[in-house]
Amino acid sequence: MKRFITAASLAALVLAAGPVAADDPNLARNLAANCANCHGTNGKAVAGAGMATLAGQPKEGLIQRMNEFRSGARPATVMHQIAKAYTDAQIDLVAGYLAAQK
Amino acid sequence: MFNRRDFLKTAGATGLSASVATLAGCAAGGSKATGHVVVVGGGYGGATAAKYLRMWSNGSVQVTLIERNTEFTSCPISNLVIAGEKTLADITVSYEGLKKWGVRVIHDDVVGIDTAKRSIRLAKQGELTYDRAVLSPGIEFLWDQVPGLKSAEAQAKILHAWKAGPQTVALRKQLEDMKDGGVYALSIPKAPYRCPPGPYERASMIAHYFKAKKPKSKVLVLDANADITSKKGLFVKAWDDLYKGIIEYRPNSELRDVDVASRTAILEFDKVKADVLNVVPPHRAGSVVTQSGAKLANNRWAEVDWLSLESVNVKGIHILGDSTLSAPLMPKSGFMANQHGKVAAAAILNLLAGEAPSLEPMMTNTCYSFVDAKHVIHVASVHRYDAEKKTMVTVPGSGGVSAERSALEASYAVGWAKNIWADMLT
Numbered sequence: 001m002k003r004f005i006t007a008a009s010l011a012a013l014v015l016a017a018g019p020v021a022a023d024d025p026n027l028a029r030n031l032a033a034n035c036a037n038c039h040g041t042n043g044k045a046v047a048g049a050g051m052a053t054l055a056g057q058p059k060e061g062l063i064q065r066m067n068e069f070r071s072g073a074r075p076a077t078v079m080h081q082i083a084k085a086y087t088d089a090q091i092d093l094v095a096g097y098l099a100a101q102k
Numbered sequence: 103m104f105n106r107r108d109f110l111k112t113a114g115a116t117g118l119s120a121s122v123a124t125l126a127g128c129a130a131g132g133s134k135a136t137g138h139v140v141v142v143g144g145g146y147g148g149a150t151a152a153k154y155l156r157m158w159s160n161g162s163v164q165v166t167l168i169e170r171n172t173e174f175t176s177c178p179i180s181n182l183v184i185a186g187e188k189t190l191a192d193i194t195v196s197y198e199g200l201k202k203w204g205v206r207v208i209h210d211d212v213v214g215i216d217t218a219k220r221s222i223r224l225a226k227q228g229e230l231t232y233d234r235a236v237l238s239p240g241i242e243f244l245w246d247q248v249p250g251l252k253s254a255e256a257q258a259k260i261l262h263a264w265k266a267g268p269q270t271v272a273l274r275k276q277l278e279d280m281k282d283g284g285v286y287a288l289s290i291p292k293a294p295y296r297c298p299p300g301p302y303e304r305a306s307m308i309a310h311y312f313k314a315k316k317p318k319s320k321v322l323v324l325d326a327n328a329d330i331t332s333k334k335g336l337f338v339k340a341w342d343d344l345y346k347g348i349i350e351y352r353p354n355s356e357l358r359d360v361d362v363a364s365r366t367a368i369l370e371f372d373k374v375k376a377d378v379l380n381v382v383p384p385h386r387a388g389s390v391v392t393q394s395g396a397k398l399a400n401n402r403w404a405e406v407d408w409l410s411l412e413s414v415n416v417k418g419i420h421i422l423g424d425s426t427l428s429a430p431l432m433p434k435s436g437f438m439a440n441q442h443g444k445v446a447a448a449a450i451l452n453l454l455a456g457e458a459p460s461l462e463p464m465m466t467n468t469c470y471s472f473v474d475a476k477h478v479i480h481v482a483s484v485h486r487y488d489a490e491k492k493t494m495v496t497v498p499g500s501g502g503v504s505a506e507r508s509a510l511e512a513s514y515a516v517g518w519a520k521n522i523w524a525d526m527l528t
Contacts, residue, residue: 024460026448029158033444034466036525037437038518041157049520050513077504077511078468078482085466085484085500 028097031090035098043098055101062095135159135454137233140222142212142390144169144197146436147422148238149526150443151450156203159451166206166230168222171267173197174527177297178436178470179519180266184274185307187475193266193519199528212239212390217416234450236411237396238422238439239388240265241296248383250360250368259362264296264382276378277308283318284377289357289367291384292326294403296424296434299332299481301325301382303471306337309345310474321349324367324374326356332433333471333481333503340473340507357381387425394419403427408487408494410449410459411442420446429494432485433467440522441465463487465494470515478511479504 024030032043035054039045043054054062068074069083086094141152144167152167174195182188197207214223221231243262245252251260263273277286286308290301305323312319330337330351341349359368365379386392386402396404396413404421406413408429411420423439432438442465449459468482483501485494504511 030448031464034464037440037522040521041525046520046524050517051521078480081482081502082466082484085497
């Protein structure tokens, strides 16, 4: 598809498309990068710094933990406040990405 | 070596045709980002962007980082150095790790940027061209607003210590040299300023030092703001519990000028003489941003497109961190700058590959503050892009502050620092 599209119709297409997670191949990577500030690049925490390594953890376990933070079932200092910002779909993407890190 | 012209030929890209390619469905995996990105400033924003551009492109994008200092020194945790709990070495990290990612690191000053030619001029090492530039220079002080501090000589006596490094060590020395029974006064500028809870952490940590070593001394907080701007309840409780009679807080105390010789803060209706006077002057975006032609709000902060951190008016420059006009409830913090760096890196790689930036960036922030050597409080927020408002907004129901100060969060604060420094620099 190479025909010319005007700027106006392009803008319309972008708006119509809206945020659709499945269409963005990098979304899982980008969202997981939010964890790296505390839990290390790609979930690989600095050894001995006392932060949980998320890389290579089972996906279901990561999802369960985030759900426990969100519900309050698991006590936390800060993660309950952060976990509540992410949707089920986003948590699924992030957990899948981190689980796949070797 | 790629230059911009080569890039345009290979990618066949103007902004428009690049976006069209995405919509036509040949985005994922077909095209690959190539080109040269110059990053100005190796702090929390710039260093993160440089590393992630290399990491996420698998090395296909060339990255040059221009940084004045030969080592990174962290502002977060620097209040512990001022209080004598840590050394400068504890908050200093080498740039060698970035070189291992293939980032070309140049230690020099930027003296000019030509955004039409996409070229950056250095003080000593000539000129660099870029396909896209990342400007993450931090802040520049508005010395005009504190006339007595315009000279370098005055600035060597009345310290800010709001950029970590020699000033951090010098302020520590002034506190060590101060007699017991002296007054340390801290002037805080009107918001927005770098690190909202930072001044209150500094007041707490210096009070902690006085309480142990110079118990007759006082901490006087001269705040230009009408109230404590961050974690108010937690700071007030810590000051009541730990530092009664040591910390005095004075709101609405905007600094007009300083008499350097007598170390006097001149306020609108009052003059306050101190033994150690610490002035954080009002500030704005770093000079490379203010010189770039990027649209500034209030002549201070750069307005950016939050999908890419690109300047709203100057194409090809992405502005990060404290220099940006912060989105609502977004702090000027190192943590936030790191998140800016990642969103910008992802967007730049898409743009260099002829694709549109992601439409749903998310950014998380947690600011830890020490209230004494072993207890910490935090404020956290999570921000998502709002397509209607065209800005980042906090996600309803998320974020918050500590339930109480705790030793557990002190261990997390230190763990956070080690991890974010590694995330940026190794």
